[in-house]
Amino acid sequence: MDSGTINEYLKFFIALLAIVNPVGMLPIFINMTTSQDDRTRNRNGSMAALSMGIILVVVLFSGEAILRFFGISVDSFRVGGGILILLMAISMLNAKISNVKQTKEEELDSAERDSVAVVPLGTPLLAGPGAISTVILYAQRHDSAMHYLSMCVVIVLLVFLTALLFRLAPTITQLLGRTGINIVTRLMGLIMAAMGVEFIAHGLRQLFPVLGG
Numbered sequence: 001m002d003s004g005t006i007n008e009y010l011k012f013f014i015a016l017l018a019i020v021n022p023v024g025m026l027p028i029f030i031n032m033t034t035s036q037d038d039r040t041r042n043r044n045g046s047m048a049a050l051s052m053g054i055i056l057v058v059v060l061f062s063g064e065a066i067l068r069f070f071g072i073s074v075d076s077f078r079v080g081g082g083i084l085i086l087l088m089a090i091s092m093l094n095a096k097i098s099n100v101k102q103t104k105e106e107e108l109d110s111a112e113r114d115s116v117a118v119v120p121l122g123t124p125l126l127a128g129p130g131a132i133s134t135v136i137l138y139a140q141r142h143d144s145a146m147h148y149l150s151m152c153v154v155i156v157l158l159v160f161l162t163a164l165l166f167r168l169a170p171t172i173t174q175l176l177g178r179t180g181i182n183i184v185t186r187l188m189g190l191i192m193a194a195m196g197v198e199f200i201a202h203g204l205r206q207l208f209p210v211l212g213g
Helices: 003-020 022-032 038-070 074-093 104-111 117-126 129-139 145-167 169-207
Strands: none
Touching: 003 022, 003 129, 003 145, 003 169, 022 117, 022 145, 022 169, 038 117, 038 129, 038 145, 074 129, 074 169, 129 145, 129 169, 145 169
């Protein structure tokens, strides 16, 4: 695997990390598990990360079939996905969670759940529309088995990193504080904004070749 290919999957990892934003999810995770002991909270954190990984891997292998079923071209989806990511990025730049991930009604509903590992933590907070769109779009770049295997490896790495951050959630939140977490969220939002613009621009150039000069 050459350096260009490695950089491509590194970019995919950073893109997913920015969208999932596990550091920004830590206060929400602690709030949802505040009445649980350490063992139960760690188990829920691991389950949330695992469910996120399973959802993203399923989307990785079924995304093309979904687009084909609805008759959606990759370029149209790229523009739509870019707009979605850009809207999420704007919320993150304001250190807020986008309504695309969770509405107020869903937040109230999650407060009444006994188990929050799969829903809403695993999805839609971690494996939300933005992460799903990103996986589908990156999957369309190549059709080789090695490409899909490499993307699976990236997703698995993200799962382990997310589970580790959730396990260390109390310590990290104490060290960073609300301000530190907001700064990380805004940085992730900036990366997401640039990525959303890139998706939109590339999709529009393919849909309207005249825009490419």
